[in-house]
Each structure stands twice: as C-alpha cells, then as structure tokens.
Amino acid sequence: MNAEPVEMLLNMGPQHPSTHGVFRMVLWVDGEKIVDVEPHIGYLHRGSEKLCEGEQYHQIITLFDRMDYVANFNNELVYCQAVEKLMGLAVPERAEYVRVILCELNRIASHLLYVGTIGLDAGAMTPTMFAFRGRERIQSLFEAISGARMMHNYFRIGGVKEDLPDNFEQMISDLLPQLKEDVEESDRILTFNEIFLIRLKDVGGISAEEAIDFGFTGPCLRGCGVEYDVRKAQPYSVYDRFDFDIPVGLDGDCWDRHWVRIQEMYESLKIIEQALQQIPGGEVVSSLGRRLIRPPAGEVYVRAENPRGELGVHLISNGTDRPYRLKVRPPSFCNLSAIKRLLAESWIADSVVILGSLDIVLGEVDR
Amino acid sequence: MLNSVKGMMLTLASTFQGLKKPVTREYPKQPTPVQPRFMGFPALTWDSGVGEPFCTGCMVCIRNCPTQCMSASMMDNPLNEEGQSHRRKIVDYFEINLNRCILCGICVEVCNFDAIVMSHEHEMSTYERNGDRVALPGLLDIGKKYQQETAWIPPTVLAKAKKDAEDAAKAAAAEAAEPAAATQEAD
Numbered sequence: 001m002n003a004e005p006v007e008m009l010l011n012m013g014p015q016h017p018s019t020h021g022v023f024r025m026v027l028w029v030d031g032e033k034i035v036d037v038e039p040h041i042g043y044l045h046r047g048s049e050k051l052c053e054g055e056q057y058h059q060i061i062t063l064f065d066r067m068d069y070v071a072n073f074n075n076e077l078v079y080c081q082a083v084e085k086l087m088g089l090a091v092p093e094r095a096e097y098v099r100v101i102l103c104e105l106n107r108i109a110s111h112l113l114y115v116g117t118i119g120l121d122a123g124a125m126t127p128t129m130f131a132f133r134g135r136e137r138i139q140s141l142f143e144a145i146s147g148a149r150m151m152h153n154y155f156r157i158g159g160v161k162e163d164l165p166d167n168f169e170q171m172i173s174d175l176l177p178q179l180k181e182d183v184e185e186s187d188r189i190l191t192f193n194e195i196f197l198i199r200l201k202d203v204g205g206i207s208a209e210e211a212i213d214f215g216f217t218g219p220c221l222r223g224c225g226v227e228y229d230v231r232k233a234q235p236y237s238v239y240d241r242f243d244f245d246i247p248v249g250l251d252g253d254c255w256d257r258h259w260v261r262i263q264e265m266y267e268s269l270k271i272i273e274q275a276l277q278q279i280p281g282g283e284v285v286s287s288l289g290r291r292l293i294r295p296p297a298g299e300v301y302v303r304a305e306n307p308r309g310e311l312g313v314h315l316i317s318n319g320t321d322r323p324y325r326l327k328v329r330p331p332s333f334c335n336l337s338a339i340k341r342l343l344a345e346s347w348i349a350d351s352v353v354i355l356g357s358l359d360i361v362l363g364e365v366d367r
Numbered sequence: 368m369l370n371s372v373k374g375m376m377l378t379l380a381s382t383f384q385g386l387k388k389p390v391t392r393e394y395p396k397q398p399t400p401v402q403p404r405f406m407g408f409p410a411l412t413w414d415s416g417v418g419e420p421f422c423t424g425c426m427v428c429i430r431n432c433p434t435q436c437m438s439a440s441m442m443d444n445p446l447n448e449e450g451q452s453h454r455r456k457i458v459d460y461f462e463i464n465l466n467r468c469i470l471c472g473i474c475v476e477v478c479n480f481d482a483i484v485m486s487h488e489h490e491m492s493t494y495e496r497n498g499d500r501v502a503l504p505g506l507l508d509i510g511k512k513y514q515q516e517t518a519w520i521p522p523t524v525l526a527k528a529k530k531d532a533e534d535a536a537k538a539a540a541a542e543a544a545e546p547a548a549a550t551q552e553a554d
Contacts, residue, residue, distance in 0.1 A: 059433040062471045126378050133390055140402070147406035147485065153471040161476070165404065189377050192370040 007035060014043045018121055018352040021362030029348060037343045044366040052326040057083055057157060057293040065151045068364040070113050073106040074306045076155040081236060082302040082313040083157045086295040092286055095159035096238045097279040104268040109138040110307035111261045114359045115186045118258060121356035122199045127190045134182030141175055157293050159285030183265045191262055200255035204342045204354035211252060215334035218309025219260045220358060224252030230305040242274045254357035294321050308332050308359055328367060332360040406472050406485035408465050410509035417452045420507060422482035424458035428474035436467035461506060465499040481521035486513040
C-alpha cells in the first residue's frame with residue numbers, strides 16, 4: 001500500500017460549537033498536524049459602524065450593547081466617554097463610581113464565561129456549571145440595576161440613566177462574598193488540574209515581540225509577559241484612585257492567558273471593594289446630558305480596557321445630531337488576526353483550545 | 368494528580384449541596400420573579416381618573432426609537448370638549464411591533480406624558496410572523512396589568528412630590544436660619 005502523506009482540507013465552522021459563534025476556519029491538515037489555516041469572518045456582520053452614522057447620539061448606546069455582547073457595560077462606557085470628551089462634558093463623581101463598579105462586575109462575568117467555555121474546549125463539562133452560576137448572580141444584579149440582564153442601555157452621555165436602587169448596598173454586600181467564592185471555585189476546579197495543564201501548557205505560545213506586532217491587547221498580551229493595561233497606562237474614569245495589580249504571565253501560551261484572566265477576576269473584586277468604600281453621594285447624570293446631544297465638529301479617539309483588550313472608538317462629528325463616522329477598534333479582531341500564526345504546526349485537537357484561549361466574541365469581530 | 372482529586376471533591380461537595388438546596392429553577396412550572404426595574408415589552412398606561420389613555424399621540428417616542436418599531440396618530444379628544452379631560456389631543460391609533468422592539472427603554476425616557484412604560488411582560492409567543500404587532504387595545508391591556516401589579520404612580524407626579532418635599536425642607540431650613548441672622552444683626 002502507498003502510505004505517502006496527503007494534505008487534507010478540513011472545514012471547521014461556521015456552525016461549530018467550539019468556534020464561539022459563527023467563525024469558520026479552513027484547515028489544511030497533514031494527518032493530525034495543521035499545515036495551514038484560512039480564517040473566514042463576517043458571518044455576524046451587521047454593519048454596526050454604518051448604522052451608527054444614521055442614529056442619534058443617544059441611540060447609538062444600544063448598538064454598542066450589541067457589539068461585545070458579554071461585556072456590555074464596558075462597551076457602553078467607551079462610547080459615552082468618547083462623546084463626553086468631544087463635548088467637554090464633566091461627569092458627576094457618583095456616576096463615575098457607578099460605572100466603574102458595573103464595568104468591573106461585567107469583567108468578572110465575562111471572564112467567568114471564558115472559564116466555562118475554555119473548560120468545554122478542553123473537554124471538561126463541570127466548570128461551565130460553576131462559572132455560569134456565578135455569572136447568573138452578577139446578571140441578576142444587573143437586572144435589578146438597569147432592568148436588563150444583557151442589553152442594558154444604562155450608561156448615558158454625561159452619567160448613567162438613574163441612580164442605583166435603594167436596596168443596592170444590601171444586594172452587593174450579599175453578592176460579593178458569594179462571588180468571591182464562585183471565582184475561587186472556578187479557579188480551584190480548573191486552573192491547576194493536571195489534565196487541563198497538559199492540554200494548555202506549551203500550547204499556542206507566542207513571544208512578546210510577535211504579540212505586539214500582531215496588535216495583541218488585554219489578557220492575551222499580558223499572558224506574554226508585557227505589563228500593559230490601559231487602566232494603568234492611561235487611566236480613564238476614576239481608575240487612578242484604586243490600588244490594584246496587573247497580573248502578568250511568563251511564556252505567552254494558552255495556560256498563561258488563562259491564568260491572567262483568573263487573576264484579573266481577583267483584582268476586579270479588589271477594585272469593586274475600594275469603589276464601594278469611596279463612592280460619594282449626589283447626582284448621577286449631568287444636566288447637559290439630558291438635552292439633545294449635538295457635539296461640536298471635530299474628532300476624538302478614546303480607548304479603554306475591556307475584558308478582551310483595548311477597545312478604541314474613533315468618533316468624527318460634523319456638528320449635527322448624528323456622527324459623521326464612527327470607527328471601532330475591537331480587541332477580539334486584533335487578537336484573532338494571529339490565528340494563522342498560532343495554529344501553524346499545531347495539532348487539530350489543540351486548535352479548539354488555542355481559539356478558546358483567545359476568548360473572541362464574534363459580535364465584536366464582525367461588528 | 369492531587370489537583371484533579373481536589374477538583375472532584377469540589378464537584379462532589381456541590382452535588383450534595385445542590386441536592387439539599389438546588390440553584391436552578393424548573394422554569395415553566397416555577398416562573399422566575401423579575402426585578403422591579405425589569406424592562407419587558409413597552410405598554411401604554413391608562414388614566415383611570417379620567418378614563419382615557421395618558422398618551423396624546425405626540426410621536427416623540429416614535430422619533431426617538433432606534434428601531435422604528437412604533438407608529439401612532441393623534442385626534443381631537445372628545446372628552447376634552449365635554450370638559451372631562453385636560454388633554455386636548457388624544458391617541459387615535461398606536462401600534463408597536465414587539466418583534467422589532469429591542470427593549471432599550473428610550474421611549475419611556477423621552478415621553479413627556481407618562482404615557483408609556485416598560486411592562487414586566489416578557490413571555491409572548493405567537494403563531495404568526497406578525498402576531499406580535501400589538502395595537503392600542505392590546506398595549507393598554509398590558510399597561511393596565513402592569514399598573515395594577517406594581518401600584519404604578521406616574522413618574523412626573525413622583526418627581527413633583529420629591530421636589531415639593533425638598534422645597535419644603537429648604538424653606539424650613541431658611542426659616543430656622545433667619546431668626547439666628549436677625550439676632551446677630553441686633554447684636
């Protein structure tokens with residue numbers, strides 16, 4: 001029999017459960033080894049950037065909710081900050097703290113979802129249940145505050161929609177110890193598990209230089225050992241008032257990216273606790289924000305640290321009630337651009353884990 | 368090896384915990400309670416004092432809707448001619464396509480007449496594609512149910528009560544400060 005190696009084409013996705021949405025990869029495989037990969041994106045393209053040009057400034061917040069649909073508050077924050085910067089609008093102190101608390105809770109929720117999905121990708125079903133239980137608790141709190149579990153539309157240009165509910169302090173003091181336990185459990189059940197370590201350690205590694213060249217940000221970049229976090233490098237909102245560390249990995253492999261995310265959840269809990277101590281009273285929305293929003297002509301670029309990395313918004317205004325152009329720099333898209341490099345010369349079974357460790361959200365990649 | 372065993376112990380512990388006190392709910396049999404601020408489908412409110420909807424058909428919600436899911440028209444209010452109502456115009460026709468609605472709550476925020484609310488209704492399945500296009504009577508039914516369930520008070524009435532209370536407190540504080548100032552002047 002002739003046993004010459006034959007390259008085979010393997011189509012993965014778009015309806016594959018491990019591609020985290022509708023992402024398609026065409027793999028050229030030689031046996032179990034991946035020779036080349038061709039990513040196809042755009043299955044979830046909704047033209048959000050173009051839609052933004054047709055909506056008034058206060059309506060665009062709903063579109064940003066739907067871009068990165070696991071970190072809605074963080075997305076809303078970046079957009080609101082962009083318009084505020086353009087208008088030179090000062091946000092009340094209390095609103096800033098409310099925003100920070102909600103964004104950090106959303107970061108934990110997003111990372112818990114990641115823990116669940118990376119567990120599934122590596123072949124473990126149980127961590128998903130633990131992670132989703134914790135995420136569900138956060139989302140119930142979001143529902144009590146904003147009225148919606150995911151598509152909140154709660155942040156406003158110049159503040160937030162309404163003040164926190166009266167029983168908020170009771171709710172958050174109930175939630176935080178539980179949440180701490182949930183984070184610890186999801187850490188204990190997965191991070192140092194021997195099988196998980198074998199599946200993730202020394203898989204999908206990338207050096208710091210290469211990662212920077214690809215435009216990596218967020219946990220993917222910090223996993224390579226680069227200490228870069230927009231919250232520290234260019235503090236926005238009130239982040240300069242909190243004491244927190246930036247967890248950094250060593251080798252830049254899948255396990256380091258996982259470890260950084262786990263540590264980030266602990267740091268987020270620290271920030272929330274400090275913010276709850278410092279939060280002042282007063283108004284939650286500036287009086288200017290209640291009127292029709294019509295920023296002066298000009299352009300602005302604002303960036304912030306999302307759970308997935310650096311989200312940037314480039315907003316150009318021509319002085320009307322709708323933006324002239326709005327460009328989004330999505331972190332998932334830039335992180336995903338390295339998929340060809342990361343998957344080359346790896347095994348088919350590892351491709352799912354590598355893709356999972358990048359933690360992409362297709363709503364943001366395709367926009 | 369040790370860490371795998373530790374993970375299994377955690378799973379075992381939470382299995383017993385779950386048997387004692389389950390975290391999940393048997394959803395259709397046991398409906399999940401919603402929070403007071405929960406935003407379900409938008410509905411129109413009913414002014415039971417006069418016996419007409421709050422809505423005047425001014426179209427401000429329609430102009431502010433990001434998805435253009437609503438349509439409305441206005442007419443002269445017959446009750447106003449009889450002197451029973453202070454609203455000169457009243458809604459004639461109103462329709463919301465709830466399939467198109469994204470439950471953002473902008474319509475409630477911009478409404479000047481307390482006429483629209485985000486109800487707690489969120490389970491509405493129909494057999495036709497256009498079955499979720501709800502017209503005025505249906506919207507008022509959802510609104511009436513919401514008003515009854517939550518003992519709804521119009522937001523402008525609430526805001527006015529709050530402002531009045533604040534003004535009264537301010538006046539009382541000023542009155543308390545005045546005699547003190549008067550005595551100082553006398554000195």
